[in-house]
Amino acid sequence: MLSVIIPVFNNGAEIRKAIASVLNQPEIMLGQITLEIILVNDASEASCVTLLESIAALVPEIALYHHEQNQGPAAARNTGVKIAKGNLISFLDGDDEWALNKLALLLPHLQDAKIMVASGHIQYVFDEGVQKPEMQFETSDNLLSHVHLGASLVKREVFDKGLFFGSNFRCSEDIDWWLQLREHQFGIVIIEEPTLLYHIHGNNMSWDKTLAELNLFAVLQTSLRRRRNEKPAQPLPQLNDFRRFEQPLVSVVIPLFNGEKFIARALNSIEEQTYSHWEVFVVDDGSTDGGADLVAKQFPQVRLISQENRGQAVARNLGIKEAKGKYIAFLDQDDEWLSEKLALQVNALNQNPYTAFVTCNQKYHSENGSETLPSNMRQTLNDVHRSIVPSGLMVRQYALNTVGGFDPTLRAGDDMDLLLKLRQVGYKELNVEHLLLKKWFHDANDTFNMPKMRAGLFEVLRRQSRRNNEQSNK
Known part of the structure; x- marks a missing residue:
């Protein structure tokens, strides 16, 4: 069973397209996967609530839940995860779309018991009239490897281990969650194909914000604090380290x-x-x-x-x-x-x-x-x-x-x-x-120059001893 969680805050008719991109996955249309779509209304205006209720009345796979007060997307996702019945969890923002073959691309990787999260690339789609920002895309058709949650499929076990979204973050909670995945060394695969169409319309939450406004510094500091409590602290892999299908230089x-x-x-x-x-x-x-x-x-x-x-x-x-x-x-x-x-x-x-x-x-x-x-x-x-x-x-x-x-x-x-x-x-x-x-x-061979090698080895050990002392005094 697949549970798809969509946090909603004052979305318009574009949410119909988002939901359709889930329902139109071939595996769902053919009945190969049991689906529930959980809409979490995060205290939207009355017009949006009316829209959500009309959609839920027409789509039997949809369950609609409401927050009385606006708590942000992290809390909305956490609510959805706690309600969800699926052994697979995925997400989608109300203004984005899944790629048509997202499930077909990602499901095979989750057959590996070691892989807990399978994700793909994000294809940025710029609405008419929106100026394209100076972003360094990986391909000419605006592909990027990033942490947008809508690109991923997640096994339920990740959340069963307590890895929820930081509700204290109004932005970059997805980055914090991906950092936690790596801190816990969960198995991750990122494929080269796009699995999410990320719409840029000018009103996106992260649009035209500084790094501080995106909470990015606070997210990184939180991750550092968590890792400093580990003995020893583990460096984190980069996202590119999880890309398996490239032939790296x-x-x-x-x-x-x-x-x-x-x-x-x-x-x-x-x-x-x-x-x-x-x-x-x-x-x-x-x-x-x-x-x-x-x-x-x-x-x-x-x-x-x-x-x-x-x-x-x-x-x-x-x-x-x-x-x-x-x-x-x-x-x-x-x-x-x-x-x-x-x-x-x-x-x-x-x-x-x-x-x-x-x-x-x-x-x-x-x-x-x-x-x-x-x-x-x-x-x-x-x-x-x-x-x-x-x-x-x-x-x-x-x-x-x-x-x-x-x-x-x-x-x-x-x-x-x-x-x-x-x-x-x-x-x-x-x-x-x-x-x-x-x-x-x-x-x-330098190996046979014993005076040189002894002197070098002594100096290496001396420096290592000094580094050990510096580390123990921190």
């Missing part, structure tokens, strides 16, 4: 320093990936060999950036700054990916929106034909184990920006420092349990 960043004899192998391993939506930045860190020239001549699709020798942390940060990808992957000049590395890690992040970064498994290979690794290393050549080096990492770009990327003052251990910072912030991680990285060792 992956930006690959490679620091290059005197790697002429290695870099072609690394770049060839990118070109052999089964996942093809990527861009590559090679940051030449003041090399004195011909590596940069080789990249420029043999790999014209690679963006080559040059800097004075300032270390790999600075080089990686420069690549991150230039990157346009939703996900960032790193590859050292002397390492090599297996062909499914990007595909499997992209899939892992797409399927786990509350995860900020993923790693993979690696295996060591010897450049000089040696059958053993140096004695200071715990692994063997035949040992397949989790990789926590940059070449095995893929991370959401905003998570990197949140922690400030790699520490440019570290000449060694900057990769371990980044991992510790991501973990301390509270970002979730997982490992793709596949061998996806060939980690080559040779005499020039």
Whole structure:
């Protein structure tokens, strides 16, 4: 059973079109879904009440309820939820419409037991005479991924767990509710197709209001207070993290320093990936060999950036700054990916929106034909184990920006420092349990420069200890 809740406050005849967009869903017309439409009159004027009563008399699926005093849309929706009998809940404002195929698009995703909310894009429809605002739409036909409730279908369990709308907010209560969904880590899917037609007629509640008038600052502060009470506080995913059906751009960043004899192998391993939506930045860190020239001549699709020798942390940060990808992957000049590395890690992040970064498994290979690794290393050549080096990492770009990327003052251990910072912030991680990285060792590896590595590790641990103390004193 589906319960559709429509808060009403002084709506006119446009509400007939809104209701018709629900009744005209094919699944409802064919009797595949039992429907109730709950109109919650939020103390409208008498003319609107008369209109609602006439509509309710003609449509048997409608139940009409009244608030004696105006309490706002959040309270009206809460009233509807408490009355609703459906195991699925949806919403619609009286001046908007569902897309004709909304139910057909969203219902399949709710068959997954882990998904509690399925939503789509919003198509903005500007009424005649309304000036189009300066909004950055995602497509030429005014599509936007946003939190309008009318675009979604919600399982009843979400409300059974107490996740109602903040009735203290007259505006942006939908944003607050979506923040709570993410705070509770409910399963969410946002599809690319539009499921709501959002009419802009100039009298919309949110029209021509400042951020303060929309209660946006108060909503964000409320969310921060809720999360600060958690131990540890969890960063929230962005809405785009729940969009499963796009093929997100992956930006690959490679620091290059005197790697002429290695870099072609690394770049060839990118070109052999089964996942093809990527861009590559090679940051030449003041090399004195011909590596940069080789990249420029043999790999014209690679963006080559040059800097004075300032270390790999600075080089990686420069690549991150230039990157346009939703996900960032790193590859050292002397390492090599297996062909499914990007595909499997992209899939892992797409399927786990509350995860900020993923790693993979690696295996060591010897450049000089040696059958053993140096004695200071715990692994063997035949040992397949989790990789926590940059070449095995893929991370959401905003998570990197949140922690400030790699520490440019570290000449060694900057990769371990980044991992510790991501973990301390509270970002979730997982490992793709596949061998996806060939980690080559040779005499020039920094790993074998023990004085440099010891000094770097000591400094990383010192900084982490300081961060821990600062966090405990907050």
